Amino acid sequence: MVRLGVEFSIGGFTFKRFTVNSPLDYLHRIEAPILGLAQAIDGKSAGFSFQQKIAPKFAFGEVDPALDLCMSIGQFPTGVRSSLKVGFQFESEIPNSGKLRQFSVVRIAGSTVLATGNHPLAGKVVDIAGAILSVRHADELELQHQHAHGPFTRVHGIIPSQAPTKLQQHPCETGSE
Numbered sequence: 001m002v003r004l005g006v007e008f009s010i011g012g013f014t015f016k017r018f019t020v021n022s023p024l025d026y027l028h029r030i031e032a033p034i035l036g037l038a039q040a041i042d043g044k045s046a047g048f049s050f051q052q053k054i055a056p057k058f059a060f061g062e063v064d065p066a067l068d069l070c071m072s073i074g075q076f077p078t079g080v081r082s083s084l085k086v087g088f089q090f091e092s093e094i095p096n097s098g099k100l101r102q103f104s105v106v107r108i109a110g111s112t113v114l115a116t117g118n119h120p121l122a123g124k125v126v127d128i129a130g131a132i133l134s135v136r137h138a139d140e141l142e143l144q145h146q147h148a149h150g151p152f153t154r155v156h157g158i159i160p161s162q163a164p165t166k167l168q169q170h171p172c173e174t175g176s177e
Contacts, residue, residue, distance in 0.1 A: 001025060001026070001027055001028070001135070001136050001137070001138045001142065001148050002025070002026060002027075002028045002041065002132060002134075002135055003023045003024070003025050003132070003133040003134040003135075004018060004023055004024045004025075004026075004041075004130050004131070004132055004133060005018055005019050005020050005023055005024075005130050005131050005133055006018050006024055006037070006128055006129070006130030006131075007128070007129050007130060008126055008127070008128055009126070009127045009128075009129075010121065010124050010125065010126055010127065015121075018130070020133060023133055025148040026147070026148050027138050027142060027143075027146065027147060027148050028041070028042070028135075029042075030138075030146055030147070031146060031147050031148070034054060034058065034059045034060065034126065034128075035058045035059075036052070036054030036055065036058035036059055036126070036128070037054070037128055039058065040052045040054075040128065041132055044132055045132065045135055046132050046133065046134050046135050047131065047132065048131065048132045049130070049131045050128065050129065050130060050131070051127075051128070051129040052127070052128055052129075053125055053126075053127055054125065054126040054127070054128060055125060056122065056123050056124060056125060056126075059121065059124065059125070059126040060119040060120075060121040060122050060123075060124065060126070061118070061119055061122045061123075062122060062123055063118050063122045063123040064117075064118055064122070066094065066095065066096075067094065067101070067103075067116055067117035067118045068114070068115075068116050068117075068118070069092070069095070069103060069113075069114070069115045069116070069117070070112060070113075070114060071112070071113045071115065072111055072112065072113070073108075073111045073112075073113055074111070075113075076090075076113070084105060084108060084113060085105065085108070086105055086106060086107065086108065087104060087105065088104070088105040089102055089103065089104050089105075090102070090103055090105075090115075091103070092115075092117075094117065101117040102117065103115040103116060103117045104116060104117075104120075
């Protein structure tokens with residue numbers, strides 16, 4: 001289990017900060033918030049400081065146009081249509097794959113809903129800077145659950161509330177569906 005003080009930023013905008021008093025705890029090699037962070041500290045010990053740019057592939061992924069959906073409001077269940085708004089999340093099949101994924105509504109234009117299965121920070125270079133505060137062996141329960149336990153286990157809250165959601169050449173906007 002690794003305890004970090006770390007700051008995540010994009011283009012100078014800090015979107016998440018974990019401090020000595022409010023650190024990030026995670027099970028190294030099992031649940032890293034982003035792969036590039038795990039790679040930056042792999043094999044290091046408490047006291048190691050780091051500062052690195054993480055390529056999109058090792059952060060929140062590249063933008064995948066196949067994960068952008070153009071849907072009619074009529075494709076949603078009747079009971080859901082009135083509550084559709086930007087930010088609404090739903091699970092749907094990835095086109096031509098049969099796999100389920102979570103999608104977020106990014107725009108509604110008339111009866112057309114634009115949604116994406118891309119992470120809000122996909123395609124972005126992420127800057128990380130911080131230090132390893134402590135390292136310990138995971139306990140049996142943490143290994144069973146595949147995540148750290150304790151007061152500072154907030155890996156799942158890494159998505160910034162102000163994440164950019166602009167789609168690049170969305171199929172609904174280019175005329176192809």
